[in-house]
Amino acid sequence: MNINMNPNGELVQSAVNAPGVIEIPESFIAEAKQFRELMMMYTCAIRETKTKLEVLNDELAVRNQRNPIQMIKSRVKKPSSITEKLQRRNLPVNVQSIKDNLDDVAGIRVICSFVDDIYTVANMLARQDDVDVLVVKDYIRSPKKNGYRSYHMIIQVPIHFSNGKAKMRVEVQLRTLAMDFWASLDHQMKYKKNLDEADEIIEEMTACAEMIAAADLRMQRIREKIDERENPPSPFQRDRD
Numbered sequence: 001m002n003i004n005m006n007p008n009g010e011l012v013q014s015a016v017n018a019p020g021v022i023e024i025p026e027s028f029i030a031e032a033k034q035f036r037e038l039m040m041m042y043t044c045a046i047r048e049t050k051t052k053l054e055v056l057n058d059e060l061a062v063r064n065q066r067n068p069i070q071m072i073k074s075r076v077k078k079p080s081s082i083t084e085k086l087q088r089r090n091l092p093v094n095v096q097s098i099k100d101n102l103d104d105v106a107g108i109r110v111i112c113s114f115v116d117d118i119y120t121v122a123n124m125l126a127r128q129d130d131v132d133v134l135v136v137k138d139y140i141r142s143p144k145k146n147g148y149r150s151y152h153m154i155i156q157v158p159i160h161f162s163n164g165k166a167k168m169r170v171e172v173q174l175r176t177l178a179m180d181f182w183a184s185l186d187h188q189m190k191y192k193k194n195l196d197e198a199d200e201i202i203e204e205m206t207a208c209a210e211m212i213a214a215a216d217l218r219m220q221r222i223r224e225k226i227d228e229r230e231n232p233p234s235p236f237q238r239d240r241d
């Protein structure tokens with residue numbers, strides 16, 4: 001296949017010995033098509049998983065009169081990040097290698113109101129009979145040294161395409177709004193390499209993570225008290241306890 005490399009006449013005129021037409025090896029084109037198809041499949045896996053989460057949120061909202069999920073964000077990993085991650089791990093950079101080695105091409109972040117909502121939503125998702133849970137990392141019960149907290153799951157969901165079913169992997173990160181606030185600032189810091197007093201900032205961030213975790217739990221207890229006042233246990237319940 002040929003592509004015409006003449007998007008802008010001026011550029012071609014000023015380029016020295018630039019060929020008007022570039023030959024692209026058929027193998028590259030085939031790989032590019034497969035790559036596009038794979039990214040489409042991950043996009044569909046995100047859509048399917050998001051729907052599952054939205055259904056759970058709708059049902060819990062009707063039952064408990066509040067939304068356990070505040071927000072769902074999602075992304076398909078950028079080609080440059082895919083390449084960077086494979087190269088960093090000394091793995092081949094091709095479509096098969098992406099399928100075999102990367103768990104986080106499809107990523108969903110679920111922002112919950114309270115810590116217990118995270119476990120409720122995660123368990124309900126994990127229990128669904130078409131969801132396989134491959135990996136769980138509970139950085140809420142066991143936070144990272146820097147204070148990072150979130151609940152991570154790598155799940156596999158079947159997606160029905162025209163020529164059959166494919167099991168696609170999706171990384172689901174569940175966290176509270178406060179944990180998300182912390183993680184966003186932490187993420188920004190990673191891109192600012194020349195921070196003066198970096199040690200001091202890291203210490204401050206770890207201290208903030210502890211404060212946030214404590215505040216998350218206090219907020220949850222307040223909500224539990226409000227729930228109890230609104231729906232006191234029935235006398236029968238009390239008799240039984």
Ligand code: GTP
Pocket residue numbers: 104137144146148152182183184186187
């Ligand atoms: P990756 O190679 O980054 O995928 O790490 P991993 O395979 O060990 O997985 P892990 O579950 O530890 O982390 C996966 C993702 O969680 C990262 O890509 C980030 O989005 C998020 N994450 C993990 N640790 C941190 C952290 O310390 N700070 C922030 N801001 N995000 C983190």
Ligand code: MG
Pocket residue numbers: 103104
């Ligand atoms: Mg990972």
